[in-house]
Amino acid sequence: MNGCYDVIVIGGGPAGLAAALEARRTGAARVLILERNNELGGILNQCIHNGFGLHYFKEELTGPEYAGRFIAELEGSGIDVLLGAMVLDFNDGKTLHVMSRSHGYQELHAKAVVLCMGCRERTRGAIAIPGDRPAGVFTAGAAQLYMNIEGYMVGKRVVILGSGDIGLIMARRMTLEGAKVLACVELMPYSNGLNRNIVQCLNDYNIPLYLSHTIVDIRGDKRVEQVVVAEVGPDRNPIPGTEMVFDCDTVLLSVGLIPENELSRKAGVQIDRRTNGPVVYENMETSLPGVFACGNVVHVHDLVDFVTAESQRAGRAAALYAQNGEPQGPCVEVRNGRAVNYTVPQHIRTGNVEKFVEIFFRVNNVYRNRVIRISSGGKVLASFKREHMAPGEMEKVAFPKALFPQIADGEITVSVEEEEAQ
Amino acid sequence: MTELICIVCPKGCHLKVDEEKDFAVTGNGCPRGAEYGKKELTNPTRVITSTVRVEGGAIRRASVKTSSDIPKGKIFEAMRLLDNVTLQAPVHMGDIVVHDILGLGVDFVATKNVPPRT
Numbered sequence: 245m246n247g248c249y250d251v252i253v254i255g256g257g258p259a260g261l262a263a264a265l266e267a268r269r270t271g272a273a274r275v276l277i278l279e280r281n282n283e284l285g286g287i288l289n290q291c292i293h294n295g296f297g298l299h300y301f302k303e304e305l306t307g308p309e310y311a312g313r314f315i316a317e318l319e320g321s322g323i324d325v326l327l328g329a330m331v332l333d334f335n336d337g338k339t340l341h342v343m344s345r346s347h348g349y350q351e352l353h354a355k356a357v358v359l360c361m362g363c364r365e366r367t368r369g370a371i372a373i374p375g376d377r378p379a380g381v382f383t384a385g386a387a388q389l390y391m392n393i394e395g396y397m398v399g400k401r402v403v404i405l406g407s408g409d410i411g412l413i414m415a416r417r418m419t420l421e422g423a424k425v426l427a428c429v430e431l432m433p434y435s436n437g438l439n440r441n442i443v444q445c446l447n448d449y450n451i452p453l454y455l456s457h458t459i460v461d462i463r464g465d466k467r468v469e470q471v472v473v474a475e476v477g478p479d480r481n482p483i484p485g486t487e488m489v490f491d492c493d494t495v496l497l498s499v500g501l502i503p504e505n506e507l508s509r510k511a512g513v514q515i516d517r518r519t520n521g522p523v524v525y526e527n528m529e530t531s532l533p534g535v536f537a538c539g540n541v542v543h544v545h546d547l548v549d550f551v552t553a554e555s556q557r558a559g560r561a562a563a564l565y566a567q568n569g570e571p572q573g574p575c576v577e578v579r580n581g582r583a584v585n586y587t588v589p590q591h592i593r594t595g596n597v598e599k600f601v602e603i604f605f606r607v608n609n610v611y612r613n614r615v616i617r618i619s620s621g622g623k624v625l626a627s628f629k630r631e632h633m634a635p636g637e638m639e640k641v642a643f644p645k646a647l648f649p650q651i652a653d654g655e656i657t658v659s660v661e662e663e664e665a666q
Numbered sequence: 667m668t669e670l671i672c673i674v675c676p677k678g679c680h681l682k683v684d685e686e687k688d689f690a691v692t693g694n695g696c697p698r699g700a701e702y703g704k705k706e707l708t709n710p711t712r713v714i715t716s717t718v719r720v721e722g723g724a725i726r727r728a729s730v731k732t733s734s735d736i737p738k739g740k741i742f743e744a745m746r747l748l749d750n751v752t753l754q755a756p757v758h759m760g761d762i763v764v765h766d767i768l769g770l771g772v773d774f775v776a777t778k779n780v781p782p783r784t
């Protein structure tokens with residue numbers, strides 16, 4: 245392995261796999277994937293359930309099968325892969341400091357870098373639950389890793405805090421393996437998980453979902469023995485007198501994911517406070533020229549198919565950067581309007597768009613029969629109808645290039661409006 | 667009339683199924699939803715996924731799934747068939763792990779390659 249590449253991809257999950265393959269197809273001669281684990285596939289290796297690939301492959305695959313399709317494509321593609329290789333640091337000169345089992349410490353150089361480090365889970369510390377600190381409290385993803393990769397059962401009587409998809413999937417998984425899941429407790433009046441997961445993971449097994457509830461106490465000496473759950477008011481504070489006690493030995497936390505950006509921050513990549521991921525242009529380039537990012541490291545995705553599409557764009561752009569350097573031209577800012585929590589991309593270089601640019605975002609509440617609007621200079625440029633929108637489901641709209649000449653003051657705003665207000 | 671959420675794809679359409687009109691479905695975003703709505707009220711089925719032990723492999727568990735959906739009422743019985751299964755590495759995606767589950771004509775198949783331990 246000689247130290248100079250056209251494109252180096254950090255992380256070998258679905259984002260990294262798609263980015264590397266597309267960079268190669270676009271003509272990058274030397275492409276390398278660095279993955280700290282001993283196998284490629286990222287989080288998909290522990291997501292053994294089905295529900296992946298309906299958009300991209302038009303069939304329903306399990307996580308390992310979805311990753312397996314891309315891993316199979318790597319063979320004979322001429323892409324180098326280094327497993328057990330942790331990237332410690334990189335800088336805007338695109339020198340990477342890498343520690344690997346096979347080569348020890350190394351400095352590698354690239355013309356373009358693609359960040360595909362995924363995300364990690366919020367932990368109990370990040371949400372501050374009162375009570376004792378006994379054993380038996382896991383993040384849902386850690387429990388998933390123990391069960392599906394290591395083959396250990398983490399508990400027998402379980403309460404799940406948070407109704408994110410990982411928590412829902414684990415409720416079913418533990419039930420199938422013989423555990424009793426007593427409750428899934430959600431602070432908000434709606435679930436952040438996909439509807440289909442509520443149906444097939446909770447309803448199928450008669451697991452109650454308590455919306456607008458939270459855990460107010462965890463009791464236990466060495467191991468969890470009880471949790472106390474209470475209803476919360478509109479201010480999200482517990483309502484006295486609504487407490488319920490559950491006898492359980494395990495608490496799973498499914499309270500959200502945070503993009504993994506220590507490396508990006510150290511390198512000086514600009515981070516968006518709303519996504520916790522890098523601010524990106526239409527081609528997934530970050531604030532550092534030649535450094536691209538895609539997948540869960542940019543914003544948390546619910547569907548791997550969208551990760552693949554986004555990462556292909558990043559991979560293609562990285563290969564083009566390695567060949568031609570930085571695209572130039574005017575840049576439009578994307579602003580968040582009413583009910584919109586964030587957008588990706590945050591900047592659009594209009595000259596770099598072919599037919600349309602896809603804008604991804606999340607809304608701040610559950611809405612029915614609304615219109616997504618793109619406006620500029622007080623004028624509506626495009627509207628898109630939606631029957632149902634929820635924070636747990638990423639939205640996307642395709643904004644056509646034909647409308648770019650109508651953009652005023654170099655900015656557009658994405659907002660969600662009542663239908664009749666049109 | 668029964669209200670259901672379609673689970674065939676992540677869109678999760680809100681379906682209405684009319685038992686009186688031969689399970690006619692409304693609210694579906696695509697034809698697969700109509701099929702699901704009818705089946706869910708007449709013969710609900712699910713694909714089941716789990717893991718089994720692997721010996722001599724680079725990792726200790728291989729993930730598996732049912733090759734097709736099985737009746738909801740048979741899920742726990744089917745899961746028990748996996749309790750005593752141990753595979754020998756290498757395991758290949760698509761390998762049959764349990765043949766003809768409960769006489770349903772559906773197999774448990776591996777969803778992952780497990781190379782031998784090196």
Ligand SMILES: Cc1cc2nc3c(=O)[nH]c(=O)nc-3n(C[C@H](O)[C@H](O)[C@H](O)COP(=O)(O)OP(=O)(O)OC[C@H]3O[C@@H](n4cnc5c(N)ncnc54)[C@H](O)[C@@H]3O)c2cc1C
Nearest residue numbers: 255257258259280286287295331361362410539540547548
């Ligand atoms: C529990 C769960 C259930 C899901 N269910 C579904 C579903 O049913 N359907 C669906 O479509 N999607 C689902 N998703 C979403 C989808 O799986 C993810 O969005 C997708 O896997 C993200 O891919 P990624 O490559 O960005 O991240 P990851 O898969 O997390 O990959 C990141 C990789 O980077 C590596 N890495 C990180 N830092 C470094 C470093 N410094 N050096 C080297 N390597 C590094 C990590 O080891 C990892 O392999 C689910 C996600 C989770 C967590």
Ligand code: SF4
Nearest residue numbers: 672675679695696699
């Ligand atoms: S009806 Fe079609 S579009 Fe709607 S959830 Fe079902 S499969 Fe998806």
